[in-house]
Amino acid sequence: MTGRPKSALTVVQRARRKSDRLSTWCYMFLAVSLLFSVIGIAVISEAWRPLMKWDAIDNTMVLASVLVAVACSVPGCFLVVRKQSMMGDAISHAALPGVVIAFLLAYMFAGEDHDAESFETIKRSMMFGGAVFVGVLCTLLTESVQRLGRVEGNAALGVVFTSLFAIGLLLMRAKADDVHIDPDCVLYGSVENIALEAYLTGQIPSAIWVNAIALAINVFLVVLLFKELRISAFDPTLATTVGINSRMLHYGLMTVTAITLVAAFETVGSILVVAMLIAPAATAYLLTDRLSWMIVLAMIIAAAAAVVGHASAIVVPDLVLRPLGINSVESVSSTGMTATVIGGFFLIAIFFAPRHGTVSRALNRVKLAIRIAEEDVLGELFRRVERRDTTATSAVLERLGQLHRRSWLNRFALRNLVSADAVRRDDDALHLTEEGVLWAGDVVSSHRLWESYMSKHFALDDDHLHEAAERVEHFLDDEMRSRLRDELGDVDVDPHGRDIP
Amino acid sequence: MSSTHRDSPASTEPNEHPASSPLSIHDMTVAYHRRPVLWDIDYDAPLGKLIAIVGPNGAGKSTLIKAALELIPKVAGEVLVFGKPYRKQRHVVGYVPQRESVDWDFPVNALDVVAMGLYRQIGWFRPVGKRHRALALESLEKVGMAAFADRQISQLSGGQQQRVFLARALAQDAELYLMDEPFSGVDAATERAIIDILRELREAGRTVMVVHHDLQTVEEYFDEVLLLNMRMVATGPTSEVFTPENLRKTYGGKLALLDRVGHQMQQGGARK
Numbered sequence: 001m002t003g004r005p006k007s008a009l010t011v012v013q014r015a016r017r018k019s020d021r022l023s024t025w026c027y028m029f030l031a032v033s034l035l036f037s038v039i040g041i042a043v044i045s046e047a048w049r050p051l052m053k054w055d056a057i058d059n060t061m062v063l064a065s066v067l068v069a070v071a072c073s074v075p076g077c078f079l080v081v082r083k084q085s086m087m088g089d090a091i092s093h094a095a096l097p098g099v100v101i102a103f104l105l106a107y108m109f110a111g112e113d114h115d116a117e118s119f120e121t122i123k124r125s126m127m128f129g130g131a132v133f134v135g136v137l138c139t140l141l142t143e144s145v146q147r148l149g150r151v152e153g154n155a156a157l158g159v160v161f162t163s164l165f166a167i168g169l170l171l172m173r174a175k176a177d178d179v180h181i182d183p184d185c186v187l188y189g190s191v192e193n194i195a196l197e198a199y200l201t202g203q204i205p206s207a208i209w210v211n212a213i214a215l216a217i218n219v220f221l222v223v224l225l226f227k228e229l230r231i232s233a234f235d236p237t238l239a240t241t242v243g244i245n246s247r248m249l250h251y252g253l254m255t256v257t258a259i260t261l262v263a264a265f266e267t268v269g270s271i272l273v274v275a276m277l278i279a280p281a282a283t284a285y286l287l288t289d290r291l292s293w294m295i296v297l298a299m300i301i302a303a304a305a306a307v308v309g310h311a312s313a314i315v316v317p318d319l320v321l322r323p324l325g326i327n328s329v330e331s332v333s334s335t336g337m338t339a340t341v342i343g344g345f346f347l348i349a350i351f352f353a354p355r356h357g358t359v360s361r362a363l364n365r366v367k368l369a370i371r372i373a374e375e376d377v378l379g380e381l382f383r384r385v386e387r388r389d390t391t392a393t394s395a396v397l398e399r400l401g402q403l404h405r406r407s408w409l410n411r412f413a414l415r416n417l418v419s420a421d422a423v424r425r426d427d428d429a430l431h432l433t434e435e436g437v438l439w440a441g442d443v444v445s446s447h448r449l450w451e452s453y454m455s456k457h458f459a460l461d462d463d464h465l466h467e468a469a470e471r472v473e474h475f476l477d478d479e480m481r482s483r484l485r486d487e488l489g490d491v492d493v494d495p496h497g498r499d500i501p
Numbered sequence: 502m503s504s505t506h507r508d509s510p511a512s513t514e515p516n517e518h519p520a521s522s523p524l525s526i527h528d529m530t531v532a533y534h535r536r537p538v539l540w541d542i543d544y545d546a547p548l549g550k551l552i553a554i555v556g557p558n559g560a561g562k563s564t565l566i567k568a569a570l571e572l573i574p575k576v577a578g579e580v581l582v583f584g585k586p587y588r589k590q591r592h593v594v595g596y597v598p599q600r601e602s603v604d605w606d607f608p609v610n611a612l613d614v615v616a617m618g619l620y621r622q623i624g625w626f627r628p629v630g631k632r633h634r635a636l637a638l639e640s641l642e643k644v645g646m647a648a649f650a651d652r653q654i655s656q657l658s659g660g661q662q663q664r665v666f667l668a669r670a671l672a673q674d675a676e677l678y679l680m681d682e683p684f685s686g687v688d689a690a691t692e693r694a695i696i697d698i699l700r701e702l703r704e705a706g707r708t709v710m711v712v713h714h715d716l717q718t719v720e721e722y723f724d725e726v727l728l729l730n731m732r733m734v735a736t737g738p739t740s741e742v743f744t745p746e747n748l749r750k751t752y753g754g755k756l757a758l759l760d761r762v763g764h765q766m767q768q769g770g771a772r773k
Contacts, residue, residue, distance in 0.1 A: 081607055224626055231617050234607045237572050241596045242621040242673070289653035291608045 011435035014420035015374060022370075023363040030352075030359070047319040051311060060195040061334055062310045064208050068264045069276045069302035069338065071215035074222055075257040076281035077295045082233045086154065087139065088277040090161035091254070092261045092270045094138035095131035096168030099186055099265075102130025104171070124206070128262055135258030136251070138164055189269030191334050207266045214263040221256060222295060229253070230291055268335045275339035276302060283346045286353040301345055309338025372474050373413035376400055378422065378440035379447065379473070381432055386498075391430045441501040442481070447473040448494035448501075449484040455495040456488065462495050521583070522546055523677040523708040524569060529578030531561070531568045536767035537576065538564050540732040540759065546677075547725060549706045551699055553713040553739070556729035557752050562712045563599065565729065566679045570596055582677060592621055595675030597666050599682050605655045611665045612650040615640050618672030640668040645694060660691030667695060678702065678709045685714060696722055719743055731759055 042048045079085050106123040138161055146156040194207045222229065232239040232246035239246040257277075264273045284297035313334045351359050380400055384391050393414075400410045414430075417423040422436035432440055450472045451465040460468075476484070485491070494500055524546040531539040539561040546552060554562045567573045569580050571587055582590035595618070615637040616629050623633055641647045644664040649657060654665065663683055670678055684692055699709050699722075710727075713719060719726060719739060726743050728734040728751040735747045 081604075083604070227617075227620060227623070227627075227629055228625065230609070230613075231620055234609060234614075235598070235603050235617065237567075237570075237598055237602065238596065238617060238669075239620075240572060241570055241591060241594065242617070243591050244620060244625075285608065289608050289610065290613075294608050 011420055011422045011433075011439055015371075015416055015422065018416050018420060020367075023360075023367060026363060027352075027359075041319070042315070045319055047315045050314045050318060054314075057195045057199050058310065058314075060198045060205075060208075061191050062307055064191050064194050064205075064211065064267050065306035065310060065334060065338055066303045067208060067211040067215055068267045068273070069280065069306045069342075070299045071211055071218055071260050072264060072273060072276040073280040073284075073298040073302040074215075074218040074295060075253060075260055076277040076279075077284065077291070077298050078229060078233055078253055079257065080278060080281040080285055081291065081294075085278045085282075086157055087254070088257060088261065089274045090138055090142070090157050091135040091258050092265075092273055092277075094161045094164040095135045095258065095262055095265070095270060096165050096186060097171060098130035098132070098134030098168075099127050100168050100171040101134075102126040102128075105130075128210075131262040131265070132255070132258045134164060135262065136255050139251070139254045185269075186265055187269050187271055189265055189267050189272070189335060191267050194267060210263045211267065214260045218256060218260060221252075225249070226292065268338075272335050272339045275342055279339070279342040279346050280305065283342070283349045286346075286349040286356050289355070301342070305342040305345055306338050309341040310334045312341060313337035369409060370413060370416065373400075373409045374417055374422075375439075375443045375474055377410065377413050377417060378432070378436065379443045381423065381430055382437070382440035382444050382501075385432065392428050393425070393430055394428070396430060442478075443473055445501045446476040446481060448498060449481060449488065449491075450476065451494045451496070452488050452491050452500070453484055465495060521548055522581075523548055523583060524679075524710070525581040525584070526565075526569060527579045527581070529568060529580065530576045531564050531573065532576045532766075534767055535769075536763045538731065538763075539568065539729075542578070542733050544727065544733060544736060546708055546710060548708055549703060550708060550724040551703050551722065552708070552710045552725040552727060553719050553723040554710060554727045554729060555713055555716070555719060555751070556734075560730040560751075562729055563681050566596075566681055566710070566712065570594065570679065593676040595670040595673040595678045597670045597678065597680040597683055600659065600662055600666065600685065602681075605662065607654065610651050610653055611641065611646060611657065611668075612637050614654060614665050615668045615672050618669040621673075637668075637672055640672040641665070643671055644668045644698060658688075660687040663687050664691060664694065667698060671698070676707055678707060680709065680711045682712050682714060684711075684718075716748070731756070 076085075076088065079088050103123065103126075106119075106126045110119050110122075141164075142153070142156045142160045145151065145160055146153055149156065151159075194205045197205045198208075228239075228244050228249060231242070231244060232249045236246035236250075239249075261270070261273055261277065264276065268276060280298040280302040281294070283301050284294045287297055288294050313332050313336070316337065317332050349357070351357055354360055377396065377400065380396055381391060383389075384396070389395075397407065397410055397414070401407050414423065417436070418425055421433055422439055424431045424433050424436075447469045450469040454460055454465050454468060455462060492500060522545040524544075526542050526544045529539065529542045530537050538559075542565065554565060556562050564573065568575050569587070571580075580587050582594060587594070612634065613629075616633055618640070619629070619633045619636060623629060638647060638650060641650055644667050646661060646664050646668060649661060649665075654662060657665065663686075667683060670680070683695055687695065699711070702709055703724075711723070713723070720743055723739050725737065726739045727736045728742065728747055730751050734751045735742045
């Protein structure tokens with residue numbers, strides 16, 4: 001083929017735009033119907049009514065939850081990309097003995113005067129410090145156990161953090177009965193109590209301050225050390241060779257994670273905090289291919305989940321339980337619902353994520369099927385012109401229908417080709433346009449080059465070549481074709497003796 | 502057999518390990534759990550050559566590179582880069598790890614990865630700027646990958662991923678390159694592209710040491726060769742050293758006695 005006037009690319013692009021639009025429509029349809037069904041259920045069931053009672057306490061609770069969730073999502077992103085998500089779980093459990101020992105120490109040193117207000121502050125700081133210390137110690141112990149015991153990383157982690165947690169429980173049972181310590185507060189947290197405290201005292205509760213500070217530390221460090229954290233997560237050996245101490249950054253990250261987790265205990269507890277740490281980051285991981293965007297998205301998702309979670313805690317129980325005849329429940333745990341909502345977000349991301357999502361993969365399959373059908377129409381037309389056969393629409397479609405697949409797909413492909421100016425329709429006869437000929441020529445030459453290639457290298461009879469080439473012809477680009485030509489050494493005809501365009 | 506370079510102007514003192522050598526390894530032994538995997542390596546890399554590190558699986562080829570870069574601890578010995586300890590010379594050494602050593606699903610694109618080669622130059626706390634992105638793109642262009650700058654790295658083929666790693670090393674602009682199997686799992690076109698780049702580096706006076714598996718191409722690609730099997734078997738110009746006799750020594754199984762002694766050392770001393 002000498003001197004191609006134009007590339008077949010423009011007409012291919014026009015056809016692509018068509019099928020892209022199709023998938024955009026599918027997406028919008030799904031999104032809009034999801035939104036309307038949520039609104040519809042809310043309106044019909046009048047479930048939104050409890051939201052009318054939203055007040056200052058709700059505001060405080062949402063503020064506390066948002067701060068916790070957003071603060072946790074930042075170190076969570078790094079744990080997820082480093083494949084160390086379980087480390088968050090471990091640290092939060094291992095912190096328990098730290099809390100208890102610090103608590104007991106505080107009482108030991110305070111002696112008699114443990115009613116003073118200053119004692120309360122000291123006790124809290126000691127518990128905080130103790131928890132962070134043991135949390136970081138957990139990561140160190142895990143690495144030592146892994147090295148000394150020569151066991152696999154997750155096994156070491158499982159042994160270390162459960163042992164520490166158990167020690168914490170034993171200490172609490174053995175000693176803390178004498179003094180006032182509330183295990184529920186550490187394990188489950190209580191955003192409700194915090195809001196109540198704020199309401200009764202009229203001050204901003206300390207839990208909110210603590211989490212705001214944790215969030216500020218996280219954001220500051222990530223902005224300052226973004227590239228260092230990224231390289232030491234992606235390629236720690238390279239980081240070391242360019243002079244970035246990835247071990248130091250690792251322990252820094254673990255310390256910050258521990259601080260953030262312990263800060264969150266009072267609000268959401270040491271168990272559900274893991275959801276705030278990992279789930280927004282994991283969701284964001286599915287949605288983007290850049291670490292910077294992943295962190296931003298995780299923060300947004302975390303904040304949204306906290307707001308939606310609190311509202312759901314008010315609305316959903318009524319919605320679910322009233323039809324069952326139970327009317328007494330007013331609302332459920334706000335934190336529990338927030339964690340559930342983040343889980344829901346993750347589920348949605350699994351389906352709808354742009355590249356990794358199941359829906360988009362299904363759409364891509366449809367797009368591929370359309371392209372293959374289009375190229376089959378073009379190939380068929382090209383061969384008919386070559387043989388001087390009829391190009392009547394009905395004959396072409398009938399032949400394609402015999403070949404394969406659904407007839408609607410062939411019809412759709414033909415319509416698409418006509419509107420992309422690859423094929424022209426005169427009365428009943430179909431003609432390839434100038435650009436259409438180029439595209440069709442590429443398809444047919446792919447087919448015939450592949451047949452030649454197979455007959456050279458495969459032990460396959462000539463009458464078996466066609467079907468294999470039918471599949472492969474759609475996946476060869478310009479580069480592959482020219483490499484095939486090089487490899488075959490200037491062939492003009494395929495094994496069946498037909499010209500290669 | 503180790504080659505000293507008398508014609509090099511930089512060597513001033515009559516040292517056994519000349520300062521002009523990009524990489525001098527002096528009696529280095531490396532062990533895992535007290536069991537030596539590399540025994541007493543003594544080697545001076547000649548300047549401005551393409552050097553292949555060749556040996557069977559488990560010969561300690563990657564270990565040699567990693568120990569030289571202080572990524573794993575040494576039991577004994579010393580490593581000098583242009584006559585100074587590696588710690589002071591990090592900026593002149595570029596490292597290309599094995600492709601399998603990183604998580605290719607990591608949320609970064611090809612340009613991000615290449616820019617990582619510039620992090621030393623950028624310095625702590627500073628973000629990757631426009632100028633650095635332009636430099637990274639230049640490196641990608643050199644390996645023919647500029648069109649893929651925005652691709653998330655798992656969307657690249659094996660050969661393309663290897664090229665990205667190479668571009669990152671080029672961005673480092675080092676004097677000495679240590680590459681761990683850059684040719685593994687790449688197609689013929691990429692192999693040609695890589696060897697062209699290695700030759701360009703040599704023309705520019707850089708020294709490149711490559712862990713290499715394909716015995717067929719050693720003579721074509723490399724000036725010098727280092728035959729390794731737990732100990733150094735032979736080293737020198739490829740034409741002299743890459744002989745059937747030496748290859749037999751390298752690939753003819755591990756030395757049984759060496760293995761035995763290593764085992765004893767791991768078990769905590771011989772029984773007497």
